[in-house]
Amino acid sequence: MTTYIQIPKNTVPKTLQEQIISQLPEPIQQPGQRFRGYEFRNLGLIETKDPVTGATDNTARAGGTGDSKEELTTSLAKGILTDQYPPSLLDNLLKDGYNRFRDLQKLGYNFWVFAVYEDNPDTRTKFQSDAEDSLRDGRLALNPDFGKKPATDDDFVSEGGARVVKGSLKPKKDEVVEWINSISHNFSTRKVSGIANRIISNHKRQGKIEYYSREQAEKLIHDIDPTAIPVNTKDATRVLRVWKQVMENAITTGQTMPLAPFSSGAVTHQGWDDEMEAFVKAVHEMEEITLKYAALKMVNPKDYYSIPGGLDQKIQPGKVLNKNSFVPII
Numbered sequence: 134m135t136t137y138i139q140i141p142k143n144t145v146p147k148t149l150q151e152q153i154i155s156q157l158p159e160p161i162q163q164p165g166q167r168f169r170g171y172e173f174r175n176l177g178l179i180e181t182k183d184p185v186t187g188a189t190d191n192t193a194r195a196g197g198t199g200d201s202k203e204e205l206t207t208s209l210a211k212g213i214l215t216d217q218y219p220p221s222l223l224d225n226l227l228k229d230g231y232n233r234f235r236d237l238q239k240l241g242y243n244f245w246v247f248a249v250y251e252d253n254p255d256t257r258t259k260f261q262s263d264a265e266d267s268l269r270d271g272r273l274a275l276n277p278d279f280g281k282k283p284a285t286d287d288d289f290v291s292e293g294g295a296r297v298v299k300g301s302l303k304p305k306k307d308e309v310v311e312w313i314n315s316i317s318h319n320f321s322t323r324k325v326s327g328i329a330n331r332i333i334s335n336h337k338r339q340g341k342i343e344y345y346s347r348e349q350a351e352k353l354i355h356d357i358d359p360t361a362i363p364v365n366t367k368d369a370t371r372v373l374r375v376w377k378q379v380m381e382n383a384i385t386t387g388q389t390m391p392l393a394p395f396s397s398g399a400v401t402h403q404g405w406d407d408e409m410e411a412f413v414k415a416v417h418e419m420e421e422i423t424l425k426y427a428a429l430k431m432v433n434p435k436d437y438y439s440i441p442g443g444l445d446q447k448i449q450p451g452k453v454l455n456k457n458s459f460v461p462i463i
Contacts, residue, residue: 137212143448145173145244153246156215160248163274164315165267166223167253173244176237180226209236213246221248221271223264229272241446260312262301265346274317286320286328289313293332294400299344304336335401342399350395361391366408367398372415380423392416 138153150173160168208214220230227234228250237245250271252264261267269292273284293309296302302312309329313320320328345353347365354363362378364371375392382390394412399405429437442459 137208137214139212140242140245142241142446143243150246153213153215157246157248158216158218161218161274163250163267163271165253165257165261165264166250166271167256169249169251171219171246172249173246174222174225174249175244176234176242178225179222179234179247181231181234209233209242210240219246219248221250223250223252223268223271226268228268229274241444258312258315260296260302260308260315262299266296266299266301270316283319286324286331289316289318289328290331290335291398291400293328294335295344295398297332297336298342298400304333306330306333309333342396342401342405345395345397347397350397354393354395358391358393361393364392364394364412366394366396366412369411369415372412372419376416376419376423 138149138156140149140153154171157171160171162168213219220233221228252267254264257267258270261270273288273292293302293312296312297304297309302308306326306329309332310325313325313328318325347363350365351363354361362375364375379390379392382388394409396405396408399408426437440462442461445455445460448454
């Protein structure tokens, strides 16, 4: 019988933390990382933005983390199953469990238990040239079930291509197969061989792309033009964030802001072209939408949004949460 342990959404008593931690599975050992322990952490203080790409999604998922499943949300609403491995952190950066993290916040949890890891260069595989490689390998590792999304063959193809471009992985069949098998997965031997062939074929067919981490790209772009803003085209949502800077710069200075795109994810010439084209298109669309909205406001200057209130989440002694309507924010 499946037994849940309820976790208070506001504060988790120390005794309950110890009870839950004592029942969790044996820690999963991952190359390049050292398991530090199970810890309850404040969800609001956990970092979710990838330091290289700027993405707030699982960078090992070629198609994004995707929508969470209803069964996962329903399960988390009941509490925690201590036979399930919890989401994990690398120091304070969310390593996996993005859907669970999202659902926990939506359900109003303030604290949850995490498997906490730290960088351990001594145990890196020969395919892990730095902490970023070990982090991405860990993110590719199989998520078993229960609403969690396992890595697909496309995820491995995308990451393998990026790893070849970076130089951490040689475009040789036996090397690529060994890299895939160094990561927990549920592929057959035939499937692994097919993934390796795709990685190598892409590399040979499309040529090479110079890899830049965000830090490397920022330095190079700054040396070329100190006023240019680096934008990683691997993260499509970056356009939304940089557009606010463009508008603020125009309003305050009246000057043009140079945007310098780069990709940390493209592994083929066509892939780089596609990302650049999509970036330019997205910027033009943002400007067009902004102009249309401004024109509408000029003709009819009313508010085109409303904030009727928020969900009642303040737990207080003797008070029942209002789940039938929004509560005032101000």
